[in-house]
Amino acid sequence: xxxxxxxxTLIELVIAITLMSLLVLSYYSxxxxxxxxxISAINRTRIQNEVTIALEHMTKEISYGxxxxxxxxxTVEIVNIAGDRAIKVWIDGNPFETVPVAPNGKRDTYPDxxxxxxxFTGASGAAANxxxxxxxxxxxxxxxxxxxxxxxEIIARHIQAFTRQALDNYLDIVITARWQPEQAASLDNPEIxxxxxxxxxxxxxx
Numbered sequence: 001x002x003x004x005x006x007x008x009t010l011i012e013l014v015i016a017i018t019l020m021s022l023l024v025l026s027y028y029s030x031x032x033x034x035x036x037x038x039i040s041a042i043n044r045t046r047i048q049n050e051v052t053i054a055l056e057h058m059t060k061e062i063s064y065g066x067x068x069x070x071x072x073x074x075t076v077e078i079v080n081i082a083g084d085r086a087i088k089v090w091i092d093g094n095p096f097e098t099v100p101v102a103p104n105g106k107r108d109t110y111p112d113x114x115x116x117x118x119x120f121t122g123a124s125g126a127a128a129n130x131x132x133x134x135x136x137x138x139x140x141x142x143x144x145x146x147x148x149x150x151x152x153e154i155i156a157r158h159i160q161a162f163t164r165q166a167l168d169n170y171l172d173i174v175i176t177a178r179w180q181p182e183q184a185a186s187l188d189n190p191e192i193x194x195x196x197x198x199x200x201x202x203x204x205x206x
Contacts, residue, residue, distance in 0.1 A: 044190040047158050047177040051194045054133050054156035054175060061116055061135075062171060062198050066090040075200065076166045082143045086119040087164050087171070115139045119152065120162035123182065131159050131181040160191065171198040 066075050077088040093112025117139035121132045136144045136151030144151060161176040178191040185191035 040188055040190055043179040044192060047179055047190065048192050048194075050156045050158060051175050051177045051192065054159075055173065055194060055196045057135065057155050058118060058171075058173065059196065059198050061091070062089050062200070064091045065200050066092045066113065076171060078164055078166055079142075081117065081119045083124060084119050084121050085162055085164065086117055088115050088117045088139055090115055117144050117151070118155075119144070120159060122162075132157050133159055133162065133175075169200045171200065173198065 075090050079086050079088055091114055093114055115136075115138070117136040119134040119136070121129050121134065123130055132154050133156040134152035135155050136149065137153070138148065138150035140146040140149040156175075156177070158177045158179060158181055159175060160178040160181040161174075163174045165172045172195075174193065174195045176191065176193040178185055178189060180189050183189050
């Protein structure tokens with residue numbers, strides 16, 4: 001006698017498809033969740049590196065600042081450059097190898113004493129120039145735009161906020177970076193804030 005071959009019922013087929021769909025959805029949920037958080041972590045690391053480099057740059061360059069109590073002009077100027085927040089610092093340019101005019105921590109007639117500047121471009125200006133910190137190695141003129149000016153060099157991008165304050169003998173600087181600075185912070189648009197105090201050189205009284 002022939003054996004009767006039993007096929008799948010419609011209910012069994014539906015259950016099998018449902019279980020397979022749940023497995024596939026679970027796999028893709030885990031995959032996209034992992035990818036999402038990996039990308040977010042990578043972007044957070046990138047902006048953290050940018051801010052760290054910018055703060056290290058400022059700390060190194062500003063450490064050459066001139067502190068001379070006898071000079072009427074301030075060593076550090078909290079200013080705006082073309083409407084953007086900025087810092088200007090007088091740098092002692094006296095060369096180490098020249099004994100009569102070795103670095104002396106004072107503004108004098110030596111021609112290499114000069115100003116440097118850091119400028120936060122914010123949301124203004126051309127789209128390609130927004131949310132950056134610019135460095136001027138030799139800032140000449142109120143807007144660092146006179147002949148002989150050196151800069152700007154972009155030292156950081158993705159900068160959402162930049163605050164600076166001169167207190168006693170140090171600069172207090174806070175930088176906030178966001179992967180997409182023009183948009184609100186979120187899980188897929190990470191934001192970090194870093195704070196540093198840059199000690200100014202000792203003040204000379206002679």
